[in-house]
Structures are given as structure tokens and as C-alpha cells.
Amino acid sequence: MRPAAEIVVGNPVNAGLRRYREPRHGQPGMAAVTYPEALERPYDTLGPNPDLVARLWDELGRVLPVDCRAIFYGGPALIHPETGIVFGFAGGTHTHALRLPETERRQALQVGALRVRHYPGQPSFDLSEIGEEWVFCGWYRDEEAWCRAAYDYAGGVT
Numbered sequence: 001m002r003p004a005a006e007i008v009v010g011n012p013v014n015a016g017l018r019r020y021r022e023p024r025h026g027q028p029g030m031a032a033v034t035y036p037e038a039l040e041r042p043y044d045t046l047g048p049n050p051d052l053v054a055r056l057w058d059e060l061g062r063v064l065p066v067d068c069r070a071i072f073y074g075g076p077a078l079i080h081p082e083t084g085i086v087f088g089f090a091g092g093t094h095t096h097a098l099r100l101p102e103t104e105r106r107q108a109l110q111v112g113a114l115r116v117r118h119y120p121g122q123p124s125f126d127l128s129e130i131g132e133e134w135v136f137c138g139w140y141r142d143e144e145a146w147c148r149a150a151y152d153y154a155g156g157v158t
Helices: 005-010 012-025 050-063 104-108 143-154
Strands: 069-072 075-079 086-091 095-099 134-136
Touching: 005 012, 005 050, 012 069, 012 086, 050 086, 050 095, 050 143, 069 086, 075 134, 075 143, 086 143, 104 134, 104 143
Parallel strands: none
Antiparallel strands: 069 075, 075 086, 086 095, 095 134
């Protein structure tokens, strides 16, 4: 089961990420919400490094009870199938983030996860722009557990 695009796009929890991603949506003709099978080579054609897409969709996604892989405004994302809440995304070469409940967010920040990412020659990306629950990941040991917590949180399980 996958949520209808209207549910995902219209969900107020996704508004910050939608505002951030919409003007950067560089895939002409692609819907705001679509799924990997709609593209011939989704790992190679969405913009982020293919290893980063694999990290989000395959490595972190393997702990999820259902396939949550999606494309939100042209970029790889994880979307909860029942609520339509985006709880993970990837972009660029080194950027992937999860929307975490408070306990896991504190843990992530304690081990070095960031909320602001600085890029050479480009503006910084402050996750405060999209929501206070978001944390940048960085191949931390506990990211798989955080991803499952993000899934549960997006589904309303606290």
C-alpha cells in the first residue's frame, strides 16, 4: 500500500521539506510524489550519489516492515505508507536525514549527528528550515535503529 500523492503533498508535517525541495525539483515532467519503479534507473538519475540513495533506500530501509522507498519532489525519500509522512530523504553527495522522535534525536546529536550542513561554495542547509525533528545522518552505527524509530514516529507510534 502506498499513500496517494495528495496525502503526501498535503500533509502539514511535510510542508517544510516540500517548501525546501519544490523550487529545487529538477526533474521536468516528474510528479511531486512517485516511486522508484516509475524510473528506468532511479539510483543513478535522481541527483544524489547512487551510494547515498542505496544507503537510504536499501541499507536503512531494510529494517522497515514495508517498502517505503519514494521520490518526493525529485529526490529519494522514505514515506510512511499509512500517514504519507516523509521520514527520510537524501540529496547531493553526502546528505541524508531522518525525522526522529525526541529520544533518538537526542541520541543522534550526542554521537555527532548535525542539524546544519555546510557545503563548499554553496549555502548551508539548516534543518530548522524543514522541521525541528530532522537530523543529518552520517553512517552512524545506530542509524538503522533510528530509521525504524523514524518510521514508527511517522506512523504515530511514540
